[in-house]
Amino acid sequence: MDKYSRATIREFMSPSNIGSIENASGVGHIADNADAVELTVFITVNDGRITDMKYRIAGCTALIATLSVLSREVLGKTVEDALAIDMAQVSGLLDGLPESKWRCAGYALQALQMAVADYRGRAQ
Amino acid sequence: MNKIVYLDNAATTPVDPAVLEAMRPYFSEQFANPMTYAHSSLGDTAHTAVEEARTRVASLINARSEQVVFTSGGTESDNWVLKGVLERASRERLHKPGHLVTAEFEHHAILHSALALERQGYEVTFVKVGRNGIVDPDDVRRAMRPTTVLVSIMHANNEIGTIQPIAQIARVAHERGALMHADAVQTTAHIPVDVEAMGVDFLSISAHKFNGPKGVGAAFVRSHDSLYPFIDGGGQEWGLRGSTHNVPGIVGMGKAAQLGKERLTSEMKRLTALRNALFEKLASRIDRLTMNGDAQQRLPQNLNIRIDGIDNEALLLAMNEAGIIAAGGSACTAQETVPSHVLTSIGCDVKEAKASIRLSLGLATTSDDIDYAADVIPGLVRFLRSMT
Numbered sequence: 001m002d003k004y005s006r007a008t009i010r011e012f013m014s015p016s017n018i019g020s021i022e023n024a025s026g027v028g029h030i031a032d033n034a035d036a037v038e039l040t041v042f043i044t045v046n047d048g049r050i051t052d053m054k055y056r057i058a059g060c061t062a063l064i065a066t067l068s069v070l071s072r073e074v075l076g077k078t079v080e081d082a083l084a085i086d087m088a089q090v091s092g093l094l095d096g097l098p099e100s101k102w103r104c105a106g107y108a109l110q111a112l113q114m115a116v117a118d119y120r121g122r123a124q
Numbered sequence: 125m126n127k128i129v130y131l132d133n134a135a136t137t138p139v140d141p142a143v144l145e146a147m148r149p150y151f152s153e154q155f156a157n158p159m160t161y162a163h164s165s166l167g168d169t170a171h172t173a174v175e176e177a178r179t180r181v182a183s184l185i186n187a188r189s190e191q192v193v194f195t196s197g198g199t200e201s202d203n204w205v206l207k208g209v210l211e212r213a214s215r216e217r218l219h220k221p222g223h224l225v226t227a228e229f230e231h232h233a234i235l236h237s238a239l240a241l242e243r244q245g246y247e248v249t250f251v252k253v254g255r256n257g258i259v260d261p262d263d264v265r266r267a268m269r270p271t272t273v274l275v276s277i278m279h280a281n282n283e284i285g286t287i288q289p290i291a292q293i294a295r296v297a298h299e300r301g302a303l304m305h306a307d308a309v310q311t312t313a314h315i316p317v318d319v320e321a322m323g324v325d326f327l328s329i330s331a332h333k334f335n336g337p338k339g340v341g342a343a344f345v346r347s348h349d350s351l352y353p354f355i356d357g358g359g360q361e362w363g364l365r366g367s368t369h370n371v372p373g374i375v376g377m378g379k380a381a382q383l384g385k386e387r388l389t390s391e392m393k394r395l396t397a398l399r400n401a402l403f404e405k406l407a408s409r410i411d412r413l414t415m416n417g418d419a420q421q422r423l424p425q426n427l428n429i430r431i432d433g434i435d436n437e438a439l440l441l442a443m444n445e446a447g448i449i450a451a452g453g454s455a456c457t458a459q460e461t462v463p464s465h466v467l468t469s470i471g472c473d474v475k476e477a478k479a480s481i482r483l484s485l486g487l488a489t490t491s492d493d494i495d496y497a498a499d500v501i502p503g504l505v506r507f508l509r510s511m512t
Contacts, residue, residue, distance in 0.1 A: 009441065009445065015511065034474060036463075036474050036477075036478040058433060059435055064511065
């Protein structure tokens with residue numbers, strides 16, 4: 001296993017924004033048995049900008065840490081800008097996330113994309 | 125330094141200070157090559173030390189000294205026995221590629237050696253393992269073929285600690301004219317290992333699993349003419365294993381074997397009690413917790429538990445932050461994020477396998493360590509479950 005950075009461990013040990021949002025603007029849910037992962041991302045969108053993100057997660061360290069930094073990073077961003085966040089950017093926020101963990105951590109971005117798609121579907 | 129509770133003794137153990145003391149002279153003072161004993165008094169000292177170590181290892185497993193061949197460790201012993209026996213029996217007796225019977229939950233030193241043999245045209249059957257983590261001798265019997273030359277079943281599994289009915293399986297092998305090998309890396313100096321009672325023809329042993337040094341092990345070889353060498357070289361080890369002897373390592377292994385034999389009974393009793401206490405405390409404080417593998421036919425020092433709703437990598441990292449060191453799968457697969465092949469072989473699905481951790485106790489484990497682990501782990505589980 002490539003080692004986790006201290007930043008990743010810190011993030012994992014005290015994650016931000018765990019929880020759910022009642023009346024969320026959009027919700028994204030992923031359950032993958034092969035990776036033994038289940039997560040739900042909730043977002044609140046006001047005037048096209050994300051004002052809150054919360055999540056529930058059963059998964060690995062990398063995914064928990066990614067969700068935690070992502071939940072802060074998206075705040076105030078337009079949904080378009082939030083969708084542009086990629087794993088390279090997340091890795092930077094975590095002082096380097098081993099590339100072997102990017103696939104699993106990528107579920108965080110996928111769930112966010114699904115939440116945005118859900119929001120857009122409701123808005124139409 | 126912060127408190128460290130080391131519960132990963134199945135991965136490796138610390139060298140006993142008495143072992144280190146025994147080894148120390150053989151680096152710089154008594155440095156001679158033991159093969160020079162006939163004309164060198166220095167060589168004779170080193171040779172005598174190697175042979176004393178051999179006697180101690182033989183005594184630990186109830187073998188004769190000349191049946192103990194020193195190697196670089198358990199992996200080499202496993203590779204050597206599988207490849208050396210298959211090659212020799214196939215070439216000299218069968219005159220066609222022979223067949224190996226082993227089990228799905230073996231250590232990778234066995235599984236990957238078996239796959240290497242398959243690539244070379246030999247045949248291999250991987251017997252399935254029961255939900256309790258124990259190989260059924262009848263399943264081995266059904267796997268036997270007229271061309272079966274070797275059966276290799278581990279004495280106890282390295283992840284779940286389940287002890288296998290080696291004597292019964294050896295009878296099955298011998299009835300069909302095959303030889304019997306057991307990987308005893310996890311059991312030697314931890315539970316009684318008696319090559320006569322087990323009826324094995326070969327056994328693999330590793331020193332660092334019982335408070336000896338890394339890089340040294342042994343193979344018990346009942347009959348020298350039953351296999352080809354694996355490392356060809358000089359005439360060391362009756363020509364069965366070339367390479368200048370690792371004298372300090374071998375001396376350390378001998379000392380560890382002697383100490384292991386002396387404290388075998390008391391340590392079994394002590395570790396069984398500590399392990400049971402750890403399980404009972406954890407099970408009473410954490411719901412949806414299950415022991416993987418049979419609770420009775422089990423190494424005293426091994427506890428493998430499944431905690432539903434957690435990811436073992438996350439729990440292990442959180443435990444490490446709290447100073448508790450344990451394992452998910454085996455140390456040899458710790459770099460992989462794939463679920464343990466041992467747990468999937470006994471019927472766990474991926475989710476269950478990734479919710480499992482191994483806590484392995486050792487010589488240095490105290491009841492304070494157990495109390496600390498039993499106090500801290502439940503809180504970490506609650507922390508992880510609170511996110512779901």
